[in-house]
Amino acid sequence: MTKVVTVTSGKGGVGKTTTSASFSAGLAERGHKTVVIDFDVGLRNLDLIMGCERRVVYDFVNVVQGEASLKQALIRDKHDDNLYILAASQTRDKDALTKEGVGRVIDELKEMGFEYIVCDSPAGIEKGAQLALYYADEALVVTNPEVSSVRDSDRILGILQSKSKKAEEGGSVKEHLVLTRYNPERVEAGEMMAWNDIVELLGVELLGAVPESEDVLNASNAGMPVIREKGSDAAAAYEDIVARFLGEERPQRFLTVEKKGLLKKLFGK
Amino acid sequence: MSILDYLTGRRRKNSAQQAKERLQMVLVHEGARRRGPDFLPQMREEILQVISKYVEIDQEQLQIHLDRSDGYEVLELNVVIPEKRD
Numbered sequence: 268m269t270k271v272v273t274v275t276s277g278k279g280g281v282g283k284t285t286t287s288a289s290f291s292a293g294l295a296e297r298g299h300k301t302v303v304i305d306f307d308v309g310l311r312n313l314d315l316i317m318g319c320e321r322r323v324v325y326d327f328v329n330v331v332q333g334e335a336s337l338k339q340a341l342i343r344d345k346h347d348d349n350l351y352i353l354a355a356s357q358t359r360d361k362d363a364l365t366k367e368g369v370g371r372v373i374d375e376l377k378e379m380g381f382e383y384i385v386c387d388s389p390a391g392i393e394k395g396a397q398l399a400l401y402y403a404d405e406a407l408v409v410t411n412p413e414v415s416s417v418r419d420s421d422r423i424l425g426i427l428q429s430k431s432k433k434a435e436e437g438g439s440v441k442e443h444l445v446l447t448r449y450n451p452e453r454v455e456a457g458e459m460m461a462w463n464d465i466v467e468l469l470g471v472e473l474l475g476a477v478p479e480s481e482d483v484l485n486a487s488n489a490g491m492p493v494i495r496e497k498g499s500d501a502a503a504a505y506e507d508i509v510a511r512f513l514g515e516e517r518p519q520r521f522l523t524v525e526k527k528g529l530l531k532k533l534f535g536k
Numbered sequence: 537m538s539i540l541d542y543l544t545g546r547r548r549k550n551s552a553q554q555a556k557e558r559l560q561m562v563l564v565h566e567g568a569r570r571r572g573p574d575f576l577p578q579m580r581e582e583i584l585q586v587i588s589k590y591v592e593i594d595q596e597q598l599q600i601h602l603d604r605s606d607g608y609e610v611l612e613l614n615v616v617i618p619e620k621r622d
């Protein structure tokens with residue numbers, strides 16, 4: 268059985284692509300054959316974050332329009348044989364994708380035996396974002412602890428519940444909240460909304476929180492999903508998220524201020 | 537800690553709370569989802585019709601709310617039936 272998981276948010280710049288890259292790399296790491304698709308036509312970035320930008324020959328739009336086969340367009344990850352990337356087109360506009368075309372590609376990926384199809388959504392709530400979530404079985408709603416991001420997440424949840432294929436058929440897309448750029452220090456200082464307030468506002472269960480971390484920028488500079496930056500908090504957070512998504516019980520971390528030991532106090536981090 | 541720190545600290549303490557309260561208002565008002573599914577107005581009409589068969593009530597006397605918390609939804613109906621005069 269294949270699962271289509273859409274990473275979405277409404278608002279831009281909250282961490283969808285970062286999350287898509289690490290989430291799919293994490294699934295692959297655990298032995299699941301996974302493909303991650305960049306739906307951000309015209310603004311492709313996933314290839315850079317995954318470090319495969321120089322190997323893009325054909326893209327998602329080429330496949331949807333029948334100009335290339337899926338086999339030609341799929342890029343196998345350098346480090347993990349279970350992971351494939353389907354890049355977005357950089358030159359076409361959003362209208363190049365159609366519901367039917369996307370559906371055909373997803374069906375073909377299912378036939379190829381992919382267990383997880385991760386869809387990295389563009390920002391917004393218009394056609395591009397709606398296409399990215401249309402075929403979703405589950406959704407990771409990426410939210411920052413900040414008013415405009417929470418409001419936009421609410422909007423995109425509304426769209427998941429009315430415009431997805433699942434909703435049209437009377438079912439529902441399973442929703443998960445992924446809080447990114449969470450800063451427990453600022454929460455404790457009363458400067459940032461706490462995770463439980465956001466859960467209450469959105470009515471979606473927390474899959475996990477990713478702390479604000481310098482490692483995210485470093486990893487993206489190197490073209491590597493941050494989950495592979497072993498030892499970093501961001502990697503640990505994404506590993507938890509993948510494990511919980513797969514049904515493992517893991518207590519939440521990174522939600523409270525870590526008590527600094529004497530050594531840390533003396534030498535910084 | 538100076539008094540100023542204390543004061544600004546306190547002011548900041550309010551800012552997360554303020555964010556939450558403002559969002560609560562906005563989200564309820566916009567009702568992007570659940571709180572107002574498509575069937576709600578229709579259902580309200582039909583419930584009104586049924587009640588009207590038995591008692592005389594005003595359109596405004598029926599209030600319907602759909603609330604969601606902790607994974608379940610609560611449908612709340614409020615009907616005010618006028619006192620019967622004879």
Ligand SMILES: Nc1ncnc2c1ncn2[C@@H]1O[C@H](COP(=O)(O)OP(=O)(O)O)[C@@H](O)[C@H]1O
Nearest residue numbers: 279280281282283284285448477478479480483
């Ligand atoms: N946990 C994090 N800590 C610090 N920076 C982050 C974190 N998550 C994302 N970012 C940064 O935020 C920016 C936007 O992230 P991106 O994943 O491209 O968002 P989106 O795809 O939603 O537009 C990037 O510069 C990225 O490095």
Ligand SMILES: [Mg+2]
Nearest residue numbers: 283284307312
């Ligand atoms: Mg992106």
